[in-house]
Amino acid sequence: MSMLVVDSIEVFYGEFQALFGVSLEVAEGETVAIIGANGAGKTTLLRTIAGVLRPRSGQVQYRGMRIDGRPAYAVTRLGIAMVPEGRKIFPSLSVRENLLIGRQSGRKGPWTLERVFDLFPVLRERADFPGIDLSGGQQQMLAIGRALMSNPDLILMDEISLGLAPVVVRELYETVQAITRTGTTVVIVEQDVTRSLQVADRVYCLLEGEVSLSGRPTDLSREQISLAYFGV
Amino acid sequence: MIKARVAEAPAGWKQLSVIRFTALGALVIGALVSLPFWGGPGVMRMMVEFLTLLALAQLWNLLAGYTGLVSIGQQAWIGIGGYALIVAADDLGLPIPLGLVLGGVTAALLALPAAGLLFRLRGGYFSVGTWVVAEILRLLVTNSTDWLRGGLGRTLAATGAMARETRELLTYALAVVIGLGVVALVHLLMRSRTGLALTAIRDSETAAANLGVETQRIKLFVYLLCAFGTGVVGALIYLNLLRITPDAAFSVQWTAFMIFIVIIGGIGTIEGPIIGAILFFILRQFLADFGEWSLILLGAVAVVMMIFAPEGIWGIIRRRWQFEIFPVHRRIGAGSDNAHAA
Amino acid sequence: MDWVGTIVQGLLLGGFYALYGIGLSLIFGVMRLVNLAHGDLIVCAAYLSLVLIEVSGLPPLLTLAIVIPVMFGLGVLLQRGVLNxxxxxxxxxxxxxxxxxxxxxxxxxxxxxxxxxxxxxxxxLETASVPVGGWATVGVLPLLNMAIAILAIIGLQQFMGRTDLGRAFRATSDDPTTAELMGIDSKRIYGLAMGASLALIAVAGILLGMRTTFGPSDGPARLIYAFEAVIIGGLGSLWGTLAGGLLLGVAQSVGAALNPGWFQLAGHILALLVLAIRPTGLFARTRDL
Structure with a gap:
């Protein structure tokens, strides 16, 4: 049985419709990438799963339980963590405090402050600095570490490579792979197609609020992806 | 990515045709102008009170509903207007209508430095700040024991020489001019470019600033305009009441009336304050002793409406029948805040 | 004129304003809301105590044990039932x-x-006082209040800095949407913040009620004093608010000594002067809730 099932959801911002009957399934332990151009609805999809947005119709199920309509904090407490777009580090909290906020999920598990520091040693060095004083790449590590601190079973990552140097992005994706090896399920939203295809078991492409393509990266040709991505 | 869509008055909504709108206006004006010939002095007095409440509510609505400046200190300008009238008419010997204008001018002149300080405060602190300004003015007047006779207050003497009928007619005429004038002013202002800019500022100050709308200057303009208007109405109120004391003139109850009328009628519309003022006035006639209970009742109704029907009675009517009388309604499409769909 | 006495009286009065101000800025810090009923709720707490005294014959200080939790509950109810x-x-x-x-x-x-x-x-207790250094006597009640104000500040800072719940308060204050994504129920946080604010002002309301008279229409003035303590001290600084409250009390006390009609006026004018000269307040730190 799939861990996460998104069943033909329609999502609106006021009168503006952002998602048109989008469906998606994620199995336990899988890494799934959602790709698509700017404005295709990727972040909207992720925020709907996380409970920030409510679908006007359709369902979101997690381990057989309906979670659409539940508030975001309740979804997080069920074990779905979010690495939000733009990192969203809490400016008045130190690096350590930002990580400790992850404990608000109330979930027990393998991830502790020490283990996150082992994964990202630079965060240990700068533990008492304000979170927003870190560089972009370090902030992204902090955002990932903060999500891990909630001991999730499923992590949603939104555009973690945005605005970062290629060498930093490579490093980040290595940690993503390290995280997936621990058995944590990961859903990645990316504009960087090449990068996400390298780590993903399966990929969904969104085009103007609809799923235009899905499959295993190895089964898809460059032309297929390009057509599904740009629509031309 | 920001998706802001601008919609003109909602498509398919009925508006009064120009002919009907003019006819309705003519009817109202005709009734008000002819009232002294068929209504007695009691009816005239009632209409003066109604028109002052209407004007006050319209001005507060312009300030808060259209501009987002939630003042709870508008009583400052009522007090200043009232005292300015008495000083102008009794101490300086000026004619009454000029005294009313002077009431507005004095209020606006005092509002200018006040705005310089208040506009440094954000959100709710601005509101408390407006209250502080009103309190300072009340205390200054109270401390002026010789000239303004402190807490004892003063009585307008200039009208004593007039025949009672003349005074009542004059008061009524001024009330009609001011009441209709304020409604017309808000209507025309909201149809102007300034009105469009105001709507933009209310919906998103940052976005409006990015669009090049000079938010501070427009807000200052509206703040001063409302101080002027409320000052004039304040003078009118004390032309009618004749006796002024600082505690009554600078009482926050004035602003409570304005707020309750606007919320219950419908904030951010011209029709709303009219409906609110009519309801408020009816309530006041029924509860002869307009005491604590009525204020508790009004406050409770306003709180409940704010939670469950923040658009007020007119908002409900307008949505139910998709109809409006004053064609000023413009909407900036929603979803500009977090519609950064990836 | 006894200037030392006037200033000491002002400082002691200012301790009450500081506590009002801390309650106001706690709410503003967490949810950017200014509670316009703040002052009326302070007065409400005093009346609550009055009723308890008349019904049960408890001494006023002991009514705190009942009024504080009641006001806390009222705050949670107001926030969760209405404002949320x-x-x-x-x-x-x-x-x-x-x-x-x-x-x-x-x-x-x-x-x-x-x-x-x-x-x-x-x-x-009303008149009990202790001599301070031989040159002034200080009432026990305002001293108690001052101690509570200082303890409240230290307690709040420790709470905000060292506990998981305190960090959740700060995270919610920074960015409620992201805080929710971290498993924080922001509506619960707001409820607790309002409860804490009303619990704090309940203390000030009752202690001041033992020292001076109060009436149903005193609320607005107390809201304004809270506001002025915050403005003089600087938004977002608890110690600043304490200092702001003390300065406000001194201004009022000195004003009244010069002319009985200038009691409130002197405080208002100090607040406006600070706003004109240093709009960030005299003791503002960048951010510390």
Missing amino acids: RVLGLGPMPPLLITFGISIIIQNGLLLAFTADTQRLPAGS
């Missing part, structure tokens, strides 16, 4: 709702207790 319903609709709805509540409380108190001023019977 208009979250995310902009600053105007909560502002106008608290204004409505302010008018309701004022008139409700008028109906229940008439316009007569009241005083909590404190017995010997």
